[in-house]
Amino acid sequence: VTGLWDSLVTRQLLRLVLLHTAWEVGSGQVRYSVPEESKHGTFVGRLAQDLGLEVAELVSRMFRMVSSGRRDYFEVNLQSGVLFVNSRLDREELCGQSPVCAIDLEMIVDKPLRIFHVEVEIQDINDNAPVFSVNDFNIFIAESRLPGSRFPLEGAFDADIGTNSLLTYKLSASEHFTLDVTTNDDQIKSAELELKKSLDREETPIYRLLLTATDGGKPELSGTVQLVITVLDVNDNAPVFNQSVYKVQMLEGSANGTLVIKVNARDLDEGIYKDITYSFSSLVPPYVKDMFKIHGNSGEIRVKGKMDFEYINLYEIQVSAKDKGNPPLAGHCKVVVEVLDMNDNAPEITVSSQSLPVPEDAPPGTVVALISVSDRDSGDNGKVTCSIPPNLPFRLVSTFKNYHSLVLAEAVDRERVSEYKIVVTARDEGAPSLSASSSILVAISDVNDNTPAFPRPVYTVFVRENNAPGAHLLTVSAWDPDLRENAFVSYSVVERSVGEQPLSSYISVHSESGHIYALQPLDYEELQVLQFQVSARDAGLPSLCGNVTVQLFVLDANDNAPAVSPAGSVRGSPGPELVPLSAGAGHVVGKIRAVDADSGYNAWLRYEVQEPGAAGPFQVGVYSGEISTRRALEEADGPSQRLVILVKDHGEPSLSATATVSLSLVESPQAVKWDSRPRGGSEGPLVDMNVSLMIAICSVSGVFVLVIVVYVGLRCHPGPEVMCEPGKATVVCASEVGSWSYSQRQSGNLCVGEGTAKNDLMVFSPNFPNSAENGEHEKLQEAQVSLM
Incomplete structure (x- = not known):
C-alpha cells in the first residue's frame, strides 16, 4: 500500500508541474491545480512570473494575498514569488461531493493598486476507502421464497469523486445467492442479492456471505460488510410496493410536518400476515432520520427537521414494509427527495481593500476600494448585482465574477463636500429578491487649490497727520477655505516707492494678524493720499496669494500758524x-x-x-x-x-x-x-493772481468731480482677483472726505488804494475727528467756498 501511495503522489506531482502554468482562456485568471493532502511547502506555481510581476518588487509594492474568507491554505514566498501549500488540503472537507473543487485567491499589490485573481483547483486523490454503514447486514428470507427473488442491499459510500468513487461490488461464492448491480437513469447504483436456488431452513438456517466494495482509484481501496442471511419458515409472501423508487421534489425551508410522500405496499397473504407496518430501513443514515419521519400505519413521510439546499440537496431513503407474520416478511422501496433551492440567503458584501483618504485632485478612474459580493444560493437566486446611489462622483466597475472596484468617476472638491458616505447595495435575482448593504466612508483630503481672498477689493482708512510712530491704522483679513497649512495666511506689503522713499519706511503689516501700523508721523502738507497693496499668501506647496488695495487718506491737523x-x-x-x-x-x-x-x-x-x-x-x-x-x-x-x-x-x-x-x-x-x-505802474501782479485763482478753482473742481466718478465706479465694480504681484495703484480721490481744499501756500498780493481788487479765494474743510482703527471714517462736512 505504501508503494502504491508513493506512486500516486509522484504521478500527481508530475501532473502539477505540467499544468501549473495553464491560464483560463479569456478570463484573465491564473489557474493552478494541486492534489489534496499535499504536504506543507508543496510547490504550486511561480505566481510572480505568471502574473507578470517582478519578484524584487513584491515587498516594496506591499504584495498580499486574500483567500476569500477561507483559512490560509496557501502562502507566497515573497523572496522567490512561488505559491506553495501552507496547510493540509482535504478536498472532501472543502467541497464535499462537488465535482469541481477550487479555491479563489485574490492577489493585491499597491503603488499602483492592482488586483489579480488566482484559482487553485484541488484534485481528488483516492484517500477514502468505501465504507458500509454497518459491519453486519442482517437479512431474513423465508424458505418459501422462489429462486429469482431479490433483496436490496445497502451500498457503500466513498467520499472521493470521479473514478475514485466509482464502486464495484463482489460477493463471496455461494450456490444459493448471487449479486446483481444495476444503474438507474440518475447513475445511482443499486446492489441486490438474488436467490438462485430454493432455501431449506432445516438444512442451512443461516448463511454468512462477504460483500466487498472496491473503488476505481489507483491504487484501489475497498471496504466489506458481512451479510447474515437468516432463513425464515412459513410466511412466504412479503409486502410489495407499487413502485420500487419514489421521486419527489421539496422546497428548502419546508415547515415541519409537511407531507413528502405516501408510500404504499401490498401483501398477498391473509390475516395477520397481511397487516403491514412501515419504517425506515436500519441502514438509513442518522441525518436522514433527523430530517424525515414516517407513519408506521399510513406510510406517510413528513418533514421533521429544517431542509437546507446549501447543506444537502438530495436525500435517499430506504423504506421497509413488514407484515405481522412470525417471523415477519418485508418489502423495500427507495424514496429519492430532491431539495429545490429557495432564495433564503441574502448576499454578503466584503470590502477587502481601501485607498483612503482620496485627494481632492485625484484623477477620475482612481481606485478607492475593492468590493467582493457572494450569495450561498444557486441559479438566479445566487446571481448578484451590485450598485451605489446615483449623483455621487463614484462608480462601480466589475473586475471578475463577483468582484468590483469602487473608482472615482469625476473630480471632487473638499471645500464643497469633505466626505462621502457610500452605501453599496448587493441584490440577488431571486423572487422575491434579497439584498444587503454596506457603508464606506470616503474622506476627501485637502490640496492647496484656493487662493486667499479678501472680503472687499479696497480698504479705505483716514488718519490724522502727526500720528504717533507705530500707531495702528487698520486690520486686513483674508480667508482661505483650505485646511491646515494650506489655509495658514501670512501678510506682507507689496513694496513700491513713495516719492524718493520706499513704502516700507511709511507703513508695516504684521505677517500673522494683518495689523497695519504707521512707522513714522504722517504730514498732510507732504502726503495727502497713500495707496498701496497688501498681499495674503498661504503656506501650501505651491503657495497661492491674493492682493488687496489700501487707500490711506491723511487728514489735516492745525499745526501751522498763519x-x-x-x-x-x-x-x-x-x-x-x-x-x-x-x-x-x-x-x-x-x-x-x-x-x-x-x-x-x-x-x-x-x-x-x-x-x-x-x-x-x-x-x-x-x-x-x-x-x-x-x-x-x-x-x-x-x-x-x-x-x-x-x-x-x-x-x-x-x-x-x-x-x-x-x-x-x-x-x-x-x-x-x-x-x-x-510800484512800476503796472497791475500785472494783481491780474495774474486773480487769473491763477480762477484757474485753480476750475482745476480743483474738475479733478474733484472726475475722482468721484472713478471712485464710485471702482467701488461698484470690483476688479478680478489680484495676482501676487505689485500692480499699478488705482488713484481714488478721497471723495468720502466730503470736501475739497486749496492749499494757501503762495502769498497773495496786498493792494492799497481806490482801485484795489477785492476778490480773494477762501477754501477750507471742517475739523475731522480721529478715524477709528477698523478703517471706518466719520462723514466729513462739505467744503465751503467764499469769493470775497
Whole structure:
C-alpha cells in the first residue's frame, strides 16, 4: 500500500508541474491545480512570473494575498514569488461531493493598486476507502421464497469523486445467492442479492456471505460488510410496493410536518400476515432520520427537521414494509427527495481593500476600494448585482465574477463636500429578491487649490497727520477655505516707492494678524493720499496669494500758524502807510497779506485789531484783511496811528500771528496815488493772481468731480482677483472726505488804494475727528467756498 501511495503522489506531482502554468482562456485568471493532502511547502506555481510581476518588487509594492474568507491554505514566498501549500488540503472537507473543487485567491499589490485573481483547483486523490454503514447486514428470507427473488442491499459510500468513487461490488461464492448491480437513469447504483436456488431452513438456517466494495482509484481501496442471511419458515409472501423508487421534489425551508410522500405496499397473504407496518430501513443514515419521519400505519413521510439546499440537496431513503407474520416478511422501496433551492440567503458584501483618504485632485478612474459580493444560493437566486446611489462622483466597475472596484468617476472638491458616505447595495435575482448593504466612508483630503481672498477689493482708512510712530491704522483679513497649512495666511506689503522713499519706511503689516501700523508721523502738507497693496499668501506647496488695495487718506491737523508777509508793511515797503485826511468812511487804506500752510478750517484766516480801543477811526475786514476807515478822518485823530492786527485761523486749538501797521494822516491826496497800483505802474501782479485763482478753482473742481466718478465706479465694480504681484495703484480721490481744499501756500498780493481788487479765494474743510482703527471714517462736512 505504501508503494502504491508513493506512486500516486509522484504521478500527481508530475501532473502539477505540467499544468501549473495553464491560464483560463479569456478570463484573465491564473489557474493552478494541486492534489489534496499535499504536504506543507508543496510547490504550486511561480505566481510572480505568471502574473507578470517582478519578484524584487513584491515587498516594496506591499504584495498580499486574500483567500476569500477561507483559512490560509496557501502562502507566497515573497523572496522567490512561488505559491506553495501552507496547510493540509482535504478536498472532501472543502467541497464535499462537488465535482469541481477550487479555491479563489485574490492577489493585491499597491503603488499602483492592482488586483489579480488566482484559482487553485484541488484534485481528488483516492484517500477514502468505501465504507458500509454497518459491519453486519442482517437479512431474513423465508424458505418459501422462489429462486429469482431479490433483496436490496445497502451500498457503500466513498467520499472521493470521479473514478475514485466509482464502486464495484463482489460477493463471496455461494450456490444459493448471487449479486446483481444495476444503474438507474440518475447513475445511482443499486446492489441486490438474488436467490438462485430454493432455501431449506432445516438444512442451512443461516448463511454468512462477504460483500466487498472496491473503488476505481489507483491504487484501489475497498471496504466489506458481512451479510447474515437468516432463513425464515412459513410466511412466504412479503409486502410489495407499487413502485420500487419514489421521486419527489421539496422546497428548502419546508415547515415541519409537511407531507413528502405516501408510500404504499401490498401483501398477498391473509390475516395477520397481511397487516403491514412501515419504517425506515436500519441502514438509513442518522441525518436522514433527523430530517424525515414516517407513519408506521399510513406510510406517510413528513418533514421533521429544517431542509437546507446549501447543506444537502438530495436525500435517499430506504423504506421497509413488514407484515405481522412470525417471523415477519418485508418489502423495500427507495424514496429519492430532491431539495429545490429557495432564495433564503441574502448576499454578503466584503470590502477587502481601501485607498483612503482620496485627494481632492485625484484623477477620475482612481481606485478607492475593492468590493467582493457572494450569495450561498444557486441559479438566479445566487446571481448578484451590485450598485451605489446615483449623483455621487463614484462608480462601480466589475473586475471578475463577483468582484468590483469602487473608482472615482469625476473630480471632487473638499471645500464643497469633505466626505462621502457610500452605501453599496448587493441584490440577488431571486423572487422575491434579497439584498444587503454596506457603508464606506470616503474622506476627501485637502490640496492647496484656493487662493486667499479678501472680503472687499479696497480698504479705505483716514488718519490724522502727526500720528504717533507705530500707531495702528487698520486690520486686513483674508480667508482661505483650505485646511491646515494650506489655509495658514501670512501678510506682507507689496513694496513700491513713495516719492524718493520706499513704502516700507511709511507703513508695516504684521505677517500673522494683518495689523497695519504707521512707522513714522504722517504730514498732510507732504502726503495727502497713500495707496498701496497688501498681499495674503498661504503656506501650501505651491503657495497661492491674493492682493488687496489700501487707500490711506491723511487728514489735516492745525499745526501751522498763519504767516504775514512782509511783516509790518501792507504795501511791501518800509515806512508808515500814508492816509489822506480827506478819506471818508469805508476808504480802503490797505490789505494785510497772510497765508496758512494748513487747509480747510485750519487755513481759514480771521483778521481783527488786537486792541479795538486803540484802532481809532480804522477797522480791519474780518476775512478780507482790508484796513479801512470806519468814519471820516479828523485832525483830532492825530498825525499817525499804529495798529496791531491779529491774524487767527479756525483750527482747534486756534493758531495766530500779529502784524503791526503804521498809518500817517496827510493833507494831500496825491501822496497816496501809489496805492491804486503796485510800484512800476503796472497791475500785472494783481491780474495774474486773480487769473491763477480762477484757474485753480476750475482745476480743483474738475479733478474733484472726475475722482468721484472713478471712485464710485471702482467701488461698484470690483476688479478680478489680484495676482501676487505689485500692480499699478488705482488713484481714488478721497471723495468720502466730503470736501475739497486749496492749499494757501503762495502769498497773495496786498493792494492799497481806490482801485484795489477785492476778490480773494477762501477754501477750507471742517475739523475731522480721529478715524477709528477698523478703517471706518466719520462723514466729513462739505467744503465751503467764499469769493470775497
